[in-house]
Amino acid sequence: MALAYDMCSSRCCNICLLLEVEKQSKGASPSKEPMPQKLHKCSGCQLVMYCSQEHQRMDWQLHRGFCRAISQIMSNYQIKHPYLISGQPHDSYTMERAILQVKYLLRTLLGRKLEYHEEELTSFPAYCEICYHLERVQSCTRCHGVSYCSPQHAAQDSERHKARCGLLQLYYCPYKVQPQMSPDMLVEDLRTPVDDVLTMDLKQAFEHITSRKLPKVPTASMKNYQLFSCAGDFSCIGTICFTLRFTEMAEFKGNKFAIFILGATVEQDLWFRQIHTKWFFLQFKQITRLELYFIGPEVLGAARREITYNYMGADRTVLYTSYRMLFQEFTKETRLKPSLIAIFNCGFSEHAPSTVAEQKEQRERTGIPGDACATKDTWSHGILEMLQTYDLPILFTSLTRLEADFDYGAILRVAQADRLETRIKRLFDVKKNPYRDLRPLRNWQNQNDDDIFYRNGYVQAVISQIAK
Ligand SMILES: [Zn+2]
Ligand SMILES: [Zn+2]
Ligand SMILES: [Zn+2]
Ligand SMILES: [Zn+2]
16 A cells, blocks of 8 residues: 555554545445544654554654654754753743744754645644643544643633634544545536625535535535535635625626636646636626636646536636746736736745844744745746736735735735836735635644634735826
């Protein structure tokens, strides 16, 4: 069996988890038995758990590099657990500092960015949520996302944890790595437009347009999870419908609507399937041609296809076209003007502390030089190009609240440096996006920001104009 960490947790035997996922992907029903409770820690790194020596042996190939680097850190600092690096953590601040220190040392030792499972393991070590002790902790048996040293401390945290337990269950749900059923198979035609997208969120809108009820407990079965996940896939088109509510769509002349989707990834292919474009036509009946331009270095190849289907009493055509290049390269090639520019999960700023003061603050707080966390600026030219496409709405979404503010800041900085003196008008201020994805993600970065976040979590839109 080829092992890979699609799912990973510092509180479960990951081999058991992988075997369970593998079994279900072959169509077997989920085990009735809960995950094994008696687990032992890997003595090399103290950060992963196994149900048996056999499973520990099976994992060694994948685990070895990570484990050796962590033991190196422990022996350098002469500590028994990596998170004792600055002494026993005793509050969220010292815990977070220890996490950042370990991750920084690990990146340095490995000489590269951390992989998915390494981020996951080092960001969410098992410690008691109340007293921050690292030894002999038990995890919540429902979500396997938090731990406690004693039933007393579990009880003390129960009120606070109640709200998060369901989200963590979704995050660690083994069904999420299953091959997805196509949404066109899960929902029939869409018939009822949403009267006002501002009064609904993605769940309500999905139930309204599809006349299907979403399951109360999405993690209860594979079928439940797939329908829930399918509703989440309407996030991008929902965010577009939401944004257009702030424009004069009623006065939109013509029947062709073109959207540039910048920084598009493979993922976004899945969010603009036929069923999703149907929602667009359902909301805007006068449009019969929707042109989607996916532009970005991560887009899959150059491709162009056109699909026509009869819907709501008219032939509706969707043009899909991809440009594997940066936006500034694209604009050299073509002079097309879209009706809307959309950048989903834009990452204009990528959590980089942008000012010297912020870098200094981060250095003091974490002991890590600020510039070590800054990522390469790939967006400035693209943003400038985008802002010079005047007088049309530019919508962009961000994963977290902090990122949303930084992303807007990045746009303002580019606009200010622009000698054409572009003026930025906000179509609306940053909002928690009611059409954000439904599937939670956990924040590997830090606790000053949302610790659970969603794709398209925050939305804002601007229009750029030439200053008079
Ligand atoms: Zn196991
Ligand atoms: Zn280990
Ligand atoms: Zn405790
Ligand atoms: Zn829980």
